[in-house]
Each structure stands twice: as C-alpha cells, then as structure tokens.
Amino acid sequence: MFAILTHPAKLTLKALCGLIVLVLSVTTSQAQTAQRPNIIFIFSDDHAYQGIGAYGNQIVKTPNIDRIAREGALLTNNLVTNSICGPSRATLLTGKYSHLNGYKRNDRTKFDTSQTLLSEKLRNNGYQTAWIGKMHLNSLPAGFDYWNVLPDQGHYYNPEFIGQPNDTTKYTGYVSDLITQFATGWLEKRDDSKPFFLIVGHKATHREWMPDLQDLGAYDNVTFPLPSTFYDDYKGRKAAADQDMTIDKTMRMKFDLKVGVDYEKDFLYNRLNAEQKKVFKAYYDKVSKEVTDKNLSGKALVEWKFQRYLRDYFSTANSLDRNIGKLLDYLDKSGLSKNTVVIYASDQGFYLGEHGWFDKRFIYEESLKTPFVIRYPGVIKPGTKVNDLVVNIDWAPTVLNIAGVKTPADMQGKSFLPLLKGPQVAAKTPWRKEAYYHYYEFPQPHHVYPHFGLRTNRYKLVYFYNGADSWELYDLQKDPKEVSNIYGAKGTEKLAADLKIKLKALMDEYKDDEALKILATAKP
Incomplete structure (x- = not known):
C-alpha cells in the first residue's frame, strides 16, 4: 500500500482520495481494537464469599482474590438465580433464568448451544474467545475459538481434558496448575490483533476437596469457630428441617474426609501416581489415626468433622487463589494488565457450617450470594463497593457492555457497569429493588x-x-x-x-x- 503512495503521479485524484479513506479507516479500526479491553472471567466452583479475605474472613488467606477487589470493585450483594453449578454456568452464557435457557438441574440435560450466547456475540463482534477448565454443561463449548475443558466434574489429580475438535487427553499434575498453564499458553499463542475473552473455569473448591500436595495441612494449626447457627434446630422451617446436607449425617468420613481410604480401589485415589499417593497417603493416614485414637462420638465427632472439612476446603482454596495470582502475574509481565478486565466469581455460594450444613441450593444468604470482584484499570476506581442487588443474569450484559456490544433482546439481565463507575453515575442509574x-x-x-x-x-x-x-x-x-x-x-x-x-x-x-x-x- 505504501509503495503505491510513493508514486502519486500514477494515481488519479479520485483513486488517491479513496486510498486515503481506506488508510484512515484501517487506522481507526486498529485504534478501536486496541482500546477495546480484553476480558478474563475466572469462574470457580462452590467458593463461598464468607471464605474470602476481601469479604471479611480474617483467618483464611486469599491474597490474589483480595488484590482484584482492592484494585477494582467488590459486589456485596451479588446473587444467583438458581444456586447450583451447571445452571449457574448456563446463566453466565445466556443472561437468562433457568426456565428459559433450559438448564434447571445438574442432571444429564444437554445445554442448548443454539440459543443466543455471550461467547457468540463477542466472537461475532471481533473478540477472540476461549474457555479453559471446568464447564460442566454436558455439551462442548459453543461460540469459542478455542477450548480445553474438563469432562463433567473433572478430577483434582492427573485429570483428563477435552480439546478440539473432541480429543480427550490425560495430563499429569494438579488441576488448578494445569488450567493456569493452558490459559497462559493460549494467551501466548492467541491472535494479538484482536481483543480476547477468556473464561478460566476452576474445579476448586468442589466437593471432595482434595488439596494440592503442597497445601496439605495448611490450616491444621487453625481451630475454626463454630458458626452461631451450627446447631440450628430449624424451628418453623419445614424444608430446612427435612434436607440431607448436614455435616453431622450427610458428610461421609471416607469420601469427604479421607478417613480409611483404600488407595488402590477408590476411583478418586487410584488415579494418583506413586509419588503423589505416597505424600497424600502419609498425610491422611495421620488424620485417620487421629480420629480412631480419639474414638469420638456425638457432638465431639460432629465438631471434629467440621474442623476437618474446613481444613480440607480452605487448603484446596489455596491452589485456586495461588493460580489466580499466577495469571495476574502473567498479565503484569506481558503488559496486558492495563487493558484487561479481570473478573473473579464463583458459580454460587456455599455453606461452611452455617445451619450445620455444607453444599448450597437454598435461597438463604450463604448460598444465594456469591463472590464477585472486578478490576477494570482506568474505569473502576480501586476500592469500589457495590451494595445494589446484582443477579447473575446481569453478568453477560455487563461483559457485553464492557466490550461495546449491545445486549440482545432475549437476555433478561442488564449491565451493572454504571454501578461500577462511582456513586455519581450509580445514583443516576435506575436499578432493581427486588431479585427473583x-x-x-x-x-x-x-x-x-x-x-x-x-x-x-x-x-x-x-x-x-x-x-x-x-x-x-x-x-x-x-x-x-x-x-x-x-x-x-x-x-x-x-x-x-x-x-x-x-x-x-x-x-x-x-x-x-x-x-x-x-x-x-x-x-x-
């Protein structure tokens, strides 16, 4: 193109004007692409907001999630529409309630990828898109240029991943580390002429809570305080009294707490290689011996289970936070931080002993609310807090708004980007007073x-x-x-x-x- 411009005598005035318009158009397009932010959505599983430092927990260590909150915004009332894993992911992709996106339960339903999807809208508007890690929707990713996802729930150790077009490969290592490795690897090889949208789906902190070897025993010197509702009697609450999700009766000593595990026959542990098994077994053999020697029963046993549960849960969360830190460090070193929006959220809340429970599902606060922190350099003032009722149908419209893409008519949420721009803008923004x-x-x-x-x-x-x-x-x-x-x-x-x-x-x-x-x- 520039070679032609060095010989203007060969061009008619009309052709020259046309060429100048073309050059200006390309230059403007490149400038707009450079200004459109990259977006990374880090999505964990069952990570409770009350188990995060930025949300007030002074015992556990989550420095990297806390960093995103400190350098951006924290939502204090981020609610889900249906507190369960797969449906929450379907809502992220569709911006719609479960009854309209067709994914109501964690069963064998295949997610309908023919409907309007966040990923497709972004890709059609110039974004390069990828999903890496846990997806859990019984279908392959749609609207993504690249994917490498865990089959179903995936495994903590030596997991399989499904890559393109549909190839399953087993890898050696811990799942959180592998997900970060694949994510940064994709970022290295992406088409850097386009902005990108990347979902990083972590398995942690999903039940069976298997910590990375380096995190075994990370909280063994901590005695966690019993929640004030731990011995809830459920008076006046028929459904709460009739559930099956208590630490006392539902949580299993072998499956959940690793007491008396058969490392050769159990499907969770026979996938460990010899080196992993040696370290893992040595640690949990001591745990098994402890509870056997104490010969606990009644409340003493229930409270021992509670302590053991939280020690495994938060030790597993260590790997999640550490790998978020690795990704943030990569963005810093590669120069991407300044123009990359980073979001961290969980698929829903989780009970950490409140009402005597683990798991989620209920509309009660611990499972209705989920963590959501977002960093947007130059747009969101560090240390921002949003107390408005934000619902996960709003996530997709907000991401589209950040990308400069209009929200499709069939998405039921709305962008909360104005709420993130400070009290003056938020005050002028009509917002919901009730959440469904x-x-x-x-x-x-x-x-x-x-x-x-x-x-x-x-x-x-x-x-x-x-x-x-x-x-x-x-x-x-x-x-x-x-x-x-x-x-x-x-x-x-x-x-x-x-x-x-x-x-x-x-x-x-x-x-x-x-x-x-x-x-x-x-x-x-």
Whole structure:
C-alpha cells in the first residue's frame, strides 16, 4: 500500500482520495481494537464469599482474590438465580433464568448451544474467545475459538481434558496448575490483533476437596469457630428441617474426609501416581489415626468433622487463589494488565457450617450470594463497593457492555457497569429493588425442596413446594442469620401481601409460567 503512495503521479485524484479513506479507516479500526479491553472471567466452583479475605474472613488467606477487589470493585450483594453449578454456568452464557435457557438441574440435560450466547456475540463482534477448565454443561463449548475443558466434574489429580475438535487427553499434575498453564499458553499463542475473552473455569473448591500436595495441612494449626447457627434446630422451617446436607449425617468420613481410604480401589485415589499417593497417603493416614485414637462420638465427632472439612476446603482454596495470582502475574509481565478486565466469581455460594450444613441450593444468604470482584484499570476506581442487588443474569450484559456490544433482546439481565463507575453515575442509574430466585433439583442429591422467592434489601419471601408447601419470611435487618421465620406472625400480614404482589410481578417479568401456576395454588 505504501509503495503505491510513493508514486502519486500514477494515481488519479479520485483513486488517491479513496486510498486515503481506506488508510484512515484501517487506522481507526486498529485504534478501536486496541482500546477495546480484553476480558478474563475466572469462574470457580462452590467458593463461598464468607471464605474470602476481601469479604471479611480474617483467618483464611486469599491474597490474589483480595488484590482484584482492592484494585477494582467488590459486589456485596451479588446473587444467583438458581444456586447450583451447571445452571449457574448456563446463566453466565445466556443472561437468562433457568426456565428459559433450559438448564434447571445438574442432571444429564444437554445445554442448548443454539440459543443466543455471550461467547457468540463477542466472537461475532471481533473478540477472540476461549474457555479453559471446568464447564460442566454436558455439551462442548459453543461460540469459542478455542477450548480445553474438563469432562463433567473433572478430577483434582492427573485429570483428563477435552480439546478440539473432541480429543480427550490425560495430563499429569494438579488441576488448578494445569488450567493456569493452558490459559497462559493460549494467551501466548492467541491472535494479538484482536481483543480476547477468556473464561478460566476452576474445579476448586468442589466437593471432595482434595488439596494440592503442597497445601496439605495448611490450616491444621487453625481451630475454626463454630458458626452461631451450627446447631440450628430449624424451628418453623419445614424444608430446612427435612434436607440431607448436614455435616453431622450427610458428610461421609471416607469420601469427604479421607478417613480409611483404600488407595488402590477408590476411583478418586487410584488415579494418583506413586509419588503423589505416597505424600497424600502419609498425610491422611495421620488424620485417620487421629480420629480412631480419639474414638469420638456425638457432638465431639460432629465438631471434629467440621474442623476437618474446613481444613480440607480452605487448603484446596489455596491452589485456586495461588493460580489466580499466577495469571495476574502473567498479565503484569506481558503488559496486558492495563487493558484487561479481570473478573473473579464463583458459580454460587456455599455453606461452611452455617445451619450445620455444607453444599448450597437454598435461597438463604450463604448460598444465594456469591463472590464477585472486578478490576477494570482506568474505569473502576480501586476500592469500589457495590451494595445494589446484582443477579447473575446481569453478568453477560455487563461483559457485553464492557466490550461495546449491545445486549440482545432475549437476555433478561442488564449491565451493572454504571454501578461500577462511582456513586455519581450509580445514583443516576435506575436499578432493581427486588431479585427473583427459583430452585428446582429434587429429591436427589440433598433433598432440598424446590422453591422460589424474592429478596429485597431488607426482606426475603420464599415458598417451598412439592411436599414442603410452606411460606417463609425473613427480616434480614433484624435476623441476618435467617433463623426466625416471621411468616404469619401478627403484624406481618401487609408486608407479606405486598411482597407476594412483587413476587408475582417478577414471575411475570421473567416469564416463569411454571412458578405462576404453583403460586396460584399455593397455600395462604
């Protein structure tokens, strides 16, 4: 092109003008591409917000997640629409509630990739896209230029990955390290003429909580305080009383806490190589001996299980945070930090002994709320906090907004980017006052009754159905632990009636016809 410009005599004036327009157009396009930010969405599994330093936990160490929050924004009321793994990932990709995106439960449902997807919208608008790590949607990634994902739940040690086009390869190593290795490897080889969108899906901290060898025993010198609701009696809460997710009765000594494991026959441990097995077995043999020697029973055994659970859980979280740090370091060293948005979130919240539980599912705060921190250099002021009710249907529209792409009409969320730009912009931004929730999976695996409800800044109203058939109402200002169901109490009649009207309005807005039919026949 520039060789031609050195011989203007050979060009007509019209041709020369056309060429100048072309050069300006290319230059402008390149400048716009350079300004459009890269976006990395780090997505963990079952990582509780109350187990993160930035959210107030002073015992555990999460320096790299804390760094993202410190250098950007932290959402204090980031809620999910359906507190369970696969459905949350489907919502990230679609910006829609489970009843519309078709993925309600963690079963063998195959995620419908023909619907409007975040990844496809970004790719069609000039982004290079990739998903690396855990996906858990019973389908291969769609709308992604590159993927290397774990089959189903994946394994902590020596896991298989499915690459393109559909090749399964087993790797030696720990899953968090491998995911980071593949992510940085892709970043090295990407098309650097395009901005990129990368989802890094971590397996940690999903149940069976197998820490990396270097993290075994990381919290053995810590005695975790029992949550105030650990011995909850579930009075006035039929569904809470009838679940199967307690540390006492549901958590298994062998599978969950590694007591008395058969390292040759058990499918989780016979995949370890000789060196890994030696270290792993030596540590957990001591754990098994401890509980055998103590001969515990009753509350003493339950509390021992609680301590053992949290020690494994947070030791597993160490690898997650450390690998987030590796990725941040890579961005710094490669010069990508200045123009890369980094988001960290979990697929939903998780119980760390509250109400005596582990797992998620309920609309109660510990599983309804999930961590969300975001760093956007030059746009989000470091140390920003957002207290508004953000829902995970908002994640996709926000990412699209950051990328300069219009939100598709069939996405039900809206961008909360204005809320991240400071109190003056946020104050001018109309935002929701109520958030809607609907959970479906029943009776397996934890016998949590299906339910729907809404949360406001102060109140929560929920209806359990399919056998529980009961209402619950909480004043979160007076009862933040949600142990006092005030539905039906004298003086709450108008409040409950008003909240039911708002609940129905949300069902109408989000087109949840199934819920509307149940609500119409719900017990008063």
